[in-house]
Amino acid sequence: MKIFSQPLGVAATNPFLFVDEETETAVLFDAPEQAFDLVEAAKQQVPFELEGLYLTHGHYDHIMxxxxxxxxxxxxxxHADDKALFQEPAVQSSFLIGGLDLRAVKIDHWIQPGDPLEILGRPVEVRHVPGHCPGNVLFYFPGEGLAIVGDAIFFFFFGRTDLPGGSMEVLENSIRSQIYTLPDDTQLLTGHGPATTVGREKASNPFVRVVG
Incomplete structure (x- = not known):
């Protein structure tokens, strides 16, 4: 499986385009500004049909x-807990950067964590990781040893909790119960900045660390 990614938009958000070169199918995780162009450019390198868009959460920089x-x-x-963020752009007006044209995104499938999910023929576990916002989810690919985590956690940091619907207490619990319970060698593909691993963050994250 080939992964295309580069920071896009005003917040340098990481989308992740997963392409199965054998079946010539693909899915996209998150859609910041210019993500549509990223997909079209990738098609010039590898032929594929895009089968779906999976949004980790509803903040503007991930859904533009x-x-x-x-x-x-x-x-x-x-995830339905971010329904207002997806479908009512005015809700984000208090923290939306001026001049950006945010439009509503029609959600076809509301994710239910725990429900069996298959993406590109691979089993995927969806975990609810609120705290940064109510509807942040992660997508864990056990066969590939990686998880797309949105803005729940970053390399030696964590997602901001000062926006509406955010809570540091809730986020810390999400990180400990939903992220740190993944295998230590799981690669975490984060919404901003470089990738990291579960083990690295458990040992060294200065904000949410597991001691001993």
């Missing part, structure tokens, strides 16, 4: 291009 995929007929997944 979401409407483009929805209008193109690509099925979109998201």
């Amino acid at each position: 291009d979401g409407w483009k995929f929805a209008e193109a007929g690509i099925p979109v997944w998201g």
Whole structure:
């Protein structure tokens, strides 16, 4: 499986385009500004059909291009606890950077953590990791040893909790119960900045560390 990713948009958000070169199918995780162009550019390197867009959460910097995929007929997944963020752009007006044209994103499938999910023919576990916002989820690929975590945790840091719906207490519990319970060698593909691993963060994250 080939992964395309680069920081995009005003917040340097990481989308992740997973391409199965054998089946020539692909899925995208998160859709910041210019993500639609990223997908089109990737098609010039590897032929594929995009099968779905999976949104880790509803903040503007992760969904700016979401409407483009929805209008193109690509099925979109998201968690219902962020329904207002996905479908009511005005809700984000208090923290939206001026001049950005945020449009509602139609969600076709509401994700239920714990429900069996298969992406590109691979089993995927969805875990609810609120705290940064109510509907942040992670997508764990056990066969590949990686998880797309949105803004729940970063390299030696964590997602901000000062926006509406955020809570440091809730986020810390999410990290400890939903992220730190993954295998230590699991690669964490974060919404901003470099990737990290569960073991590295458990040992060294200065904010949410496991001692002993």
